[in-house]
Amino acid sequence: MHPIVIIGSGMAGYAAAREFRKLNAEQELIMICGDDAANYAKPTLSNAYTGKKAPEQIALGDAAKMAAQLNMQIINHTWVKSVDAAAHQLHLENTEGSAAVRAYSKLILAVGANPIRLAIAGDGSDDIHVVNSLNDYKAFRSQIDQSTDKRVVILGAGLIGCEFANDLQNTGHSVTVIDLAPQPLGRLLPAHVADAFKENLEETGIHFVLGTTVEKISKASHGHYLVTLANGQSLKADTVLSAIGLQPNIDLAKAAGIHTSRGILTNAGLETNLPDIYAMGDCAEVNGTLLPYVMPIMQQARALAKTLNGEQTAVHYPAMPVAVKTPAAxxxxxxxxxxxxxxxxxxxxxxxxxxxxxxxxxxxxxxxxxxxxxxxxxxxxxxxxxxxxxxxx
Missing domain, CATH: 3.30.390.120 (Enolase-like; domain 1)
Structure with a gap:
């Protein structure tokens, strides 16, 4: 029997492997990922500064440790270039350009989501940071740790933008948050609650500039940047972080003939339209619903583990509140x-x-x-x- 293959080493991929191993210790399991396969909880990135965690302290285990712990082969620094669903095969390429073909019995797409990037003019736009992985966070922390004036401009007043704002303001940085929406957490909060939330964060020194967007980011002297807004206002910054949202990574699935919408479409069993291919995590649109949070991932992993072990199981979503990591509010x-x-x-x-x-x-x-x-x-x-x-x- 061919192995079960998981594409992706994020929280979803590791949760699927961990839950499956609780039920089946012997079935061959392979994880394939483009990064180093370090196991860490992505939500910890947005409050690591306050927690006095250096980037190298965040990972819970490297690829070798996780492979041993989960009795799983991990093929890292390798990309799945295409899925041949009819042949149950994956076409791979690693960082050295070597190609290979791998067979699978069942395939789990846990490929996550990519940061949305705005088209922003100016010679400083290429220096905008996004934090969607531990490697991203290492680059971001390296820049803010070197900045003298500690002025950070954050694009996006959503959940991640507000969490980073609170974390940075709490550690001696001067933070400005910019969003086109008229309120922070616009998709989550009614207006009157958003106003109170915003006031609580403003009391810590966080500055919100709402109802406008960034037009241009220009390099200034001594590694600083000039951020020009659509309303005519300009801000000085040492570091610019974009946190305007994520888009499910659907390209691989789409090219393989898997049905997609905003995410990779699945039923309640996390099955795609193609046999033996499943999707879970931030990339999966389950019965028309995208839930890019931790608790849904855990529910999906438990259900999928049972299905992979021969017990067809639908994902069960109880009410799952989201705790926003903004201690000031x-x-x-x-x-x-x-x-x-x-x-x-x-x-x-x-x-x-x-x-x-x-x-x-x-x-x-x-x-x-x-x-x-x-x-x-x-x-x-x-x-x-x-x-x-x-x-x-």
Whole structure:
């Protein structure tokens, strides 16, 4: 029997391997990835500075350690150039240009998502950092650690942008966050909660410039940059970080004839339209839903492990709140489904607010908890919210 092959060494790929090994210690397992296959939790990157973690302290294990721990062959610094679904074969190429063909019995696409990059003019635009991997973070940290004035401009006031802003401001940096939206966390929060969240972050010294975008980034003297905005304003920066979002990596799947939309399309069993090929993690659009968070990945890994071991299992999504790592404004969000009309009701707490989203039947479909006091209600509220995707295939 040919091996089960996982493409990707991120949190999804390692979670799939770990959960499968709990059920099956013997089946041959191979992981293929383009990077060094270091195992780390990507969410830790956005608060590593406050946690006094140097980049080299973040990885939990290198490829050799993980291969031994999971009884798995890891082929790193190697790219899957194409998938021959009919022949159940992968065409590979490594960093030295050597090509190879690998057969698989089952294939798991855990290829993640790529940072969205804006088209920005200016001779400094190539120096914009993105942080979507540990290697990205090492480059980013190297630059900010060398900067003298510690001025950081962040493009994007979403979850990652706000987390990095809080982490950097908390460690002596001067942070400005720019977003075209009129509020931070525009896709997650109702406007009145977003305003309170923004005020809490502003009290730490974080500066928001909203309702505009960056037009040009020019190199200035002594390694500094001049950031020119569409509203005519200009800012000086030592480092520019782009955190405007991610796009699922669908190119390999699309070229293989796998159905894609925003992500790689799967049913509740994480099956694509092609036999023996599955997708999970940030690249997977499960029953029309993209959930680029940690808890959905763990649910997917547990279900897929059972399926790969012969027990056909659908992924089960209970209500899964997201804890935003902004200590200056403690925030927990359970987004309401986008296809459900909801009404927001808000009540003040001693240090923030609680906002509930209910549907026309009065069922709780989502909530936002701002402040440490409100956060204490997380478990009780989560139990009231119905599952997102029913456990069926």
């Amino acid at each position: 403690p925030l927990t969000v359970l987004p309401a489904p986008v296809d459900v009309d909801v009404t927001w009701e808000t009540e003040e707490t001693e240090d923030g607010m609680l906002a509930k989203a209910t549907d026309s039947a009065g069922t709780l479909r989502g909530f936002v908890l701002l402040g440490a006091a409100a956060g204490k209600q997380r478990l009780a509220l989560t139990k009231q919210v119905p599952d997102l995707i029913p456990a069926s295939i």
